[in-house]
Amino acid sequence: MGDIQKLVIDGKSYVLLSEEDFEDLIDGLKADAIMARVAAGEETFPHELIKELSESDNPMRIYRKYRGMTVAQLAEAVGISQPHLSDIENNKKAGSVDVLMRIAKTLRVDLDDLVVWNQEDD
Structure with missing residues (x-):
């Protein structure tokens, strides 16, 4: 100084x-x-995870793997079928807001963290 x-x-x-x-x-x-x-306990994420998220269009899969969960485990925790979760994760189905909120809660992330925003939509 x-x-x-x-x-x-x-x-x-x-x-x-x-x-x-x-x-x-x-x-x-x-x-x-x-x-x-x-x-105070706020979670931080490692650089590798942030880098992977920035390079991917599938944050749900990345967070699921980071939490050490299989598709079957996440589907069971959220209360939906494994094929339904797989379709959501692979962008074959959008998933209702309620289901996405339950997924976000289970993965301990914000709903916004799971949604890939198209820059053209802004």
Whole structure:
């Protein structure tokens, strides 16, 4: 951190620091907030998983495998048939919002994490 100057203008105290030091300070505060969430139990994902998700159009399969579940295990946990889940996972069927919400809950992810958004739809 560079030089920090203390100033008084119209009776109010101010601190003057470089823009780079200010940005470092903000980055540190954001990092502290993130680490506090992690310390409180918020789940983090490994880089390899994030990379795989970014390169795939099938996040459900990736999260299912990450959780160590087979199609049969996830289908049973969600309360649907294995072929139905397989069709949803392979984009042969869309799956109802209710079923997708149950899948997301079982995989411990947000519903948005399972949906691949088409950029042209925005």
